[in-house]
Amino acid sequence: MGKSSKDKRDIYYRKAKEEGYRARSAFKLLQIDDDYNIFEGVKRVVDLCAAPGSWSQALSRKIYGDGSDPDVKIVAVDIQEMAPLKGVVQIRGDITKLETALEITNQFDGKQADLVVSDGAPDVTGLHDIDFYGQSQLILAALNITTHILRPGGCFVAKMFKGNDMTLMYNQLRVFFRSVQFVKPKSSRNSSLEAFVLCQHYYPPTDFKPTMIDPVIDSYKELSKQSLSQVNEFIVPFIACGDLNGIDSFNFTT
Numbered sequence: 583m584g585k586s587s588k589d590k591r592d593i594y595y596r597k598a599k600e601e602g603y604r605a606r607s608a609f610k611l612l613q614i615d616d617d618y619n620i621f622e623g624v625k626r627v628v629d630l631c632a633a634p635g636s637w638s639q640a641l642s643r644k645i646y647g648d649g650s651d652p653d654v655k656i657v658a659v660d661i662q663e664m665a666p667l668k669g670v671v672q673i674r675g676d677i678t679k680l681e682t683a684l685e686i687t688n689q690f691d692g693k694q695a696d697l698v699v700s701d702g703a704p705d706v707t708g709l710h711d712i713d714f715y716g717q718s719q720l721i722l723a724a725l726n727i728t729t730h731i732l733r734p735g736g737c738f739v740a741k742m743f744k745g746n747d748m749t750l751m752y753n754q755l756r757v758f759f760r761s762v763q764f765v766k767p768k769s770s771r772n773s774s775l776e777a778f779v780l781c782q783h784y785y786p787p788t789d790f791k792p793t794m795i796d797p798v799i800d801s802y803k804e805l806s807k808q809s810l811s812q813v814n815e816f817i818v819p820f821i822a823c824g825d826l827n828g829i830d831s832f833n834f835t836t
């Protein structure tokens with residue numbers, strides 16, 4: 583689809599063209615780094631929902647550089663195909679699927695990542711509740727992967743929509759990170775509901791065992807087969823229950 587002349591007037595659209603970035607989104611990540619130094623000391627990164635690849639380009643330029651450091655590893659994941667990039671390992675897969683999560687962890691040979699970023703956005707329907715739900719599922723999937731791969735002290739950045747229940751999200755993420763903030767880089771359009779949650783200093787609760795089970799869609803039987811630690815049982819599971827045969831409380835009259 584061609585770009586409208588409004589897009590072409592946009593300063594970040596033009597800057598992206600000039601600097602060879604595949605999308606103006608690159609500046610969102612770069613501006614978060616300018617303000618919060620999220621790239622400082624970073625060698626291993628996972629870029630979730632990475633296509634067409636402008637965040638991966640920024641990571642390649644800032645972290646991979648001339649490729650002289652053998653410890654640097656950048657893994658980019660997207661459900662869509664993405665053109666190759668210097669110093670970036672690419673995985674094509676759905677981040678909500680267990681097999682994709684395992685492919686990511688396999689790339690790190692038992693080592694941990696310093697940073698996980700996710701710019702994931704669902705196909706927007708225009709129906710707010712559905713779109714917010716889709717966005718929350720992507721954040722949850724990204725967090726699940728993060729708990730498997732991020733080193734203690736590491737950082738996680740994820741796209742969110744203002745209007746997602748921010749207090750709830752803050753409290754849930756604070757279980758895993760010492761610092762949680764919502765940020766809106768200058769290059770993110772004012773008219774957009776988009777913002778980013780910036781989680782720093784990963785410190786999972788003592789005895790927390792990462793699990794790829796999605797408590798909303800996996801059955802309780804499946805959950806109970808896993809030997810979750812007491813910490814997981816206490817903090818993590820949220821069980822959606824009931825079936826279509828029950829009484830609809832809204833329509834029930836005596």
Ligand SMILES: C[S@@+](CC[C@H](N)C(=O)[O-])C[C@H]1O[C@@H](n2cnc3c(N)ncnc32)[C@H](O)[C@@H]1O
Binds near residue numbers: 633678
């Ligand atoms: C806004 S774009 C990302 C832009 C990217 N950060 C960049 O700078 O070029 C959102 C991406 O999320 C991806 N996505 C959405 N749902 C996904 C899922 N379940 N698994 C993997 N990728 C997903 C889409 O394919 C799309 O490429």
